[in-house]
Amino acid sequence: MTGTLLVLGASADQLFMIETARAMGLHVVAIDRNPDSPGFARANESAVVSTRDVPALVELADSLRAKGHRLLGVTTMGSDIPDVVAALAAHLGTPGPSTESARLATDKYAMKCRFRERGIPIPWFERIERAAELHAAVAARGLPLVLKPLDSSGSRGVFLLEPGCDLDALFARSIAYSRIGACLVEEYLPGPQISTETVLWRGRGVTPGFADRNYELLDRFRPQFMENGGWVPSTLDTAERQAVEDLVVRASLALDITDGVTKGDVVMTDEGPKMIELAARLSGGDFCESLVPLGTGVNYVEAAIRIAIGDTPDLDALTPRFERCVANRYFFVEPGRLRRIGGAESLRGEPWLAKLAFWYAAGDTIPPTRSHAERFGVFVVVGRNRDEVQARIDEVYRRVEIVVDRVAESRGVSAAGSGVGVAPTA
Ligand SMILES: Nc1ncnc2c1ncn2[C@@H]1O[C@H](COP(=O)(O)OP(=O)(O)OP(=O)(O)O)[C@@H](O)[C@H]1O
Numbered sequence: 103m104t105g106t107l108l109v110l111g112a113s114a115d116q117l118f119m120i121e122t123a124r125a126m127g128l129h130v131v132a133i134d135r136n137p138d139s140p141g142f143a144r145a146n147e148s149a150v151v152s153t154r155d156v157p158a159l160v161e162l163a164d165s166l167r168a169k170g171h172r173l174l175g176v177t178t179m180g181s182d183i184p185d186v187v188a189a190l191a192a193h194l195g196t197p198g199p200s201t202e203s204a205r206l207a208t209d210k211y212a213m214k215c216r217f218r219e220r221g222i223p224i225p226w227f228e229r230i231e232r233a234a235e236l237h238a239a240v241a242a243r244g245l246p247l248v249l250k251p252l253d254s255s256g257s258r259g260v261f262l263l264e265p266g267c268d269l270d271a272l273f274a275r276s277i278a279y280s281r282i283g284a285c286l287v288e289e290y291l292p293g294p295q296i297s298t299e300t301v302l303w304r305g306r307g308v309t310p311g312f313a314d315r316n317y318e319l320l321d322r323f324r325p326q327f328m329e330n331g332g333w334v335p336s337t338l339d340t341a342e343r344q345a346v347e348d349l350v351v352r353a354s355l356a357l358d359i360t361d362g363v364t365k366g367d368v369v370m371t372d373e374g375p376k377m378i379e380l381a382a383r384l385s386g387g388d389f390c391e392s393l394v395p396l397g398t399g400v401n402y403v404e405a406a407i408r409i410a411i412g413d414t415p416d417l418d419a420l421t422p423r424f425e426r427c428v429a430n431r432y433f434f435v436e437p438g439r440l441r442r443i444g445g446a447e448s449l450r451g452e453p454w455l456a457k458l459a460f461w462y463a464a465g466d467t468i469p470p471t472r473s474h475a476e477r478f479g480v481f482v483v484v485g486r487n488r489d490e491v492q493a494r495i496d497e498v499y500r501r502v503e504i505v506v507d508r509v510a511e512s513r514g515v516s517a518a519g520s521g522v523g524v525a526p527t528a
């Protein structure tokens with residue numbers, strides 16, 4: 103039998119990784135607690151096990167070995183579980199993040215303390231557990247500030263605190279997302295926001311993933327931070343880009359990640375780039391699976407897999423092969439019951455539309471949007487430049503009609519015509 107790779111997660115987020123691993127000739131065992139995971143059909147084998155249940159994963163790995171599998175490694179994409187990857191890789195004796203790196207990467211406070219110790223530029227921050235501490239921080243520092251749970255993800259409970267906001271209510275909502283019952287309050291960093299993905303090997307890092315994040319919907323979701331996709335290529339100039347790349351490599355090394363992948367959230371401030379955070383994993387969604395391959399011709403998921411199985415990645419092959427403009431955008435829909443989605447089929451024939459997906463079907467209940475988890479759908483468009491891509495984004499929003507019945511009012515609301523239901527165009 104060829105070597106086997108364990109992929110943690112078999113949802114839409116991991117499809118690209120499962121397919122890339124198979125194209126590399128690996129035997130892929132996809133693992134997910136959801137028996138209907140779409141990735142199961144694409145993998146060689148599947149196992150219905152929670153990707154957070156380390157003892158069950160260890161048992162699964164042992165039984166695969168007993169059946170003759172040569173387990174080369176374990177990895178994931180999009181799922182923020184470096185602790186699980188670390189534990190399972192340690193059990194298998196294959197490469198993976200250390201337990202300490204995984205801890206630092208998933209505890210926003212421990213991470214910021216480490217960054218501060220190592221001289222990585224970051225916003226002022228403080229750990230708080232009670233509303234009174236938030237009031238004290240506001241009194242001392244003034245507004246705006248940012249409030250977030252210490253140990254969550256997907257922008258859950260991440261709020262921009264501005265004059266006039268209800269600090270007690272926002273604190274209660276934010277801390278509700280923290281398992282350990284703590285939040286971070288931070289200086290708000292103004293400036294363009296960048297997403298990066300860095301591949302590290304033996305302490306050398308290259309950053310093939312580099313996108314501008316799009317926050318045009320801040321006003322609609324205020325005080326909640328809600329990103330609406332991104333752009334490749336970035337509009338930062340070469341020197342700024344270099345400064346960001348240097349920073350994310352230093353930040354990765356500060357978390358002792360010398361071999362593997364990291365995903366950075368960076369703000370380009372007037373004082374230079376600063377780190378918001380660094381995740382010890384590949385992105386989910388479209389960044390490494392669509393924006394970068396379509397925009398530059400580079401697939402660094404393959405490099406990430408090579409590192410996970412102990413092969414040497416070719417970092418020099420991760421430089422852009424071409425430059426094309428690509429963007430992804432989301433649909434955010436008002437809560438209610440979905441009656442229908444119109445206009446999608448004719449759009450799918452457009453050569454510039456790389457992806458159009460909805461996570462709800464007619465009859466489904468649409469929950470209120472409180473985090474990235476409640477996004478309604480996504481699309482990816484390509485073009486020669488930002489103007490052309492923006493026009494196509496506008497066209498998708500115009501042509502897709504999402505009709506939601508508001509449950510309380512029980513009358514149809516046409517999303518496209520009224521602007522209710524789909525994300526407004528920029
Ligand atoms: N100090 C800050 N200054 C400016 N913007 C911030 C700050 N902290 C967070 N944000 C914005 O809010 C977003 C979410 O914050 P953060 O990354 O800390 O939380 P998260 O739950 O991990 O979310 P995500 O999964 O979107 O990264 C950031 O990507 C950034 O756009």
Ligand SMILES: [Mg+2]
Nearest residue numbers: 256257367379
């Ligand atoms: Mg983040």
